[in-house]
Amino acid sequence: MSVPAPLSPPSLWAATAPSFPAFPALDGQHSADIVVIGAGFAGLSAALHAAEAGRSVILLEAVTVGHGGAGRNNGQVIPSLTRADPADLRKRYGTERGNRFARLIAGSAAFTFDLIRRHGIQADAQQNGWLQPAHSPGRATIARRRFEQWAEVGGDVAYLDGQQVEQQTGATGYHAAWLAHSGGHVNPLGLARGLGQAAARAGAKLFEQSPVRSVSRDGDGWRLTTPRGSVQAGQVIVATDAYSDSLFPTFRRSTVAVRFFQLATSVLSPEVRAAVLPNGHALSDTHGDLYFFRPTADGRLVTGGALVLPHNWQARLSHSLAQRLQTVFPIFAKTGVQFDYHWDGLIGFTTDFLPHLHQLAPGILSVVGYNGRGVALATACGKMLAEAALGHAPEDLDLPQSPIAPIPFHGAIEKVATLELLRYRLRDSRDIKV
Template sequence: MAGSDTMPRRIYEDYAYSDAARAECIWPLPDQNWPALNADTRTDIAIIGGGYTGLSAALHLAQAGVGVTVLEANQPGWGSSGRNGGFCCIGGDMRGLGAIQKRYGDTATLAYFNAQRDAIDLVADLLAIHAIDADTHSDGEVQLAHHPKAMTQLATEKDHWAAFDIDARLIPADGLAARGLAGRFHGALHVPLGFALNPGKYVGGLAKAATRAGATIHARSPVTRIVRTPSGYTLITPQGRIIADRLILATNGYGTDGLPDWMTGRYLPLQSNILVTRTLTGDEIAAQGWSSDLMAYDSRNLLHYFRLLPDRRFLFGARGNIRASAPGQDAMRARLHRDLAALFPAWANIETPHFWSGLVSLSPDLLPYAGPIGDWENAWAGMNYHGNGVAMATWVGARLADMALGRQQALPVHTRPLPRFPLAGIRRSYLYPAVLGYRLMDGPPPT
């Protein structure tokens, strides 16, 4: 038998992995009570992680008639899958299609783009097939220029979309108000791909669909050790063990260095933060002039992302908080409130009773990963969606199921040996100069 040689270690303070970080989250957790693993058992395929990736993999495997068990440290959807902004759209990487095209060529880039479109369609299909009411809205997404010079970049992006037969539309600054997009912006690009949803309702529906299909889900069952055996894997939890022939790792930003050793340094968690207002009145919406239901984000490096929810609350999110602590959370809450007031001045004094944070995950090569866990046989991982995992994580979960079933071994662009961050043990420290540099490049919000 061979286990992990490295002591498991998480790179953030305990606060990041506590209930306190999501205490004010407005999205519902699943109302089903899945039991903890409290005995020794076996399964064909064990999945570590009960977010979009793990639940999608479990659903597709169960539908194929395979015995599959999900081990979730908390409860399904507790992590970023149940506390994100609800943007089901193109994404998953931090390179962009133009950079990917230069690096990998036209054929691979088209295949990757088609995978992203398929990912959006997969979520839509799952919502329809399993009758999941996830409060969907929005005809694609809109990127808003935070500076007049950013419109040049948006015009270039419009040309990139045209190469993929997507009719993206530039909106000049003087046309924003007529589209219900009034704020301190300098124009926009509307990309008609994707939709918004309630991530809590979606992940809860996905978990219930996987259960109905025959998957077994154990909540409150953190895996503390993985042992390789001649016939497969033994996963050890505080109250029980599970023996599996095959293994899928789906922890993303909530992964642990040393569990297994291969994980160390191959992901970099980053906190993303969301502020939500109280319900806005019709007069308050009219006063600001933001009445659109489009998913939106701005052109900053440390971008803001936002949307008007169906219940007329306004969701406003951003990244950039490195301290995983109650004081760090308070400081980021204050920063987000200032940014909200700067971009939407009519809402400067609107109450914001909800704020929470979660961990997204970055890859050393800025691409998502779906593929083998090093040289381990019959073991795969899916992760690193760069804060845009609603669609991509769901799709990767389905592809990991294909890999486990022997149906697929290669994916466009983003299946390759996954590199490690240099000096992996201190990689979190990279975020401090990066965040500072991005803030200097972005400049302050308008005043």
């Protein structure tokens, strides 16, 4: 099975991110201390940090840098998980390990923006804050709890009441929000390409159009083969997330890949820009059928969603997302909404909505399942994967290792996963008791 193809034409990010000469395809026999599979945020950050630590690194990408989720996402830099908060992490991993993982997450947005600044990456990075508004009173109580918990582990966060949410964002109908000042947004393909350039400058060798077809034992290490070459390495980092193919079948069955769609509006007038996210925040709210919006450097708004059935998705989503925008930002009811770009990508979900660190075999490590929160977290986890490959003990890593748990009836579940949206929409329409 090859890396899944997108359904859509090129994204806004492909039209606006700086481009660089292509990296070559792997040809012939090579060796390295560490080989990384996949050029998304995790793989690129791992390659960069391992090369900076003086190791020889080869990165193999099936298509091009940022081909996966990294180049297709909404670009929101978010220092939290979708569901679990620090208390959940402590319950799951124990106090010390849970707090350590929570601190990694809380610091992941600042880590990503620092990396962008340190390497001069051109990704239209805006660290203007990310916020999660609550769309019902019960969820406002949860927003307060989330704010308190992320503050406790060192997050630079604030709590806003409904009026403050409207003043700061122009978004109406929200009851409260918690705000992470260290968050923001980027052109994600720009970030991926910039990380690729930084890794290459640090000495890593990157290869595109080089899908890894097999991984087999070779002496104390591993041999990875691609259509025209092979690499022998002591340590392997697998950073393929939702774009994992059947290279490691059990591992592939431990996450569910779900297709999500992104739409970018046409360039907004100065009047609309002054009324919609005027302070440049990125916003993802509490709906299970998530409402999320972010402005871009060239004055657009990028939003998106999922569909139970993808037929005629561009027209259907253009219609429903225009209605959504008119509800949340009333100025759109006056001006109308036009979308110029439509694209799609796969998000990797785990059944507990937590990312997992797995050892696939001795010397082969991976983190999967960022559950739609990988811009900051996969970048931070890439550094952690590099540390593991450099010899840090599992107990010294910020995310505890867990055994691979393949999902029963995986193929069937992946096919019907979008039906969950119906349940989310029903739940979204009711308040929750807290």
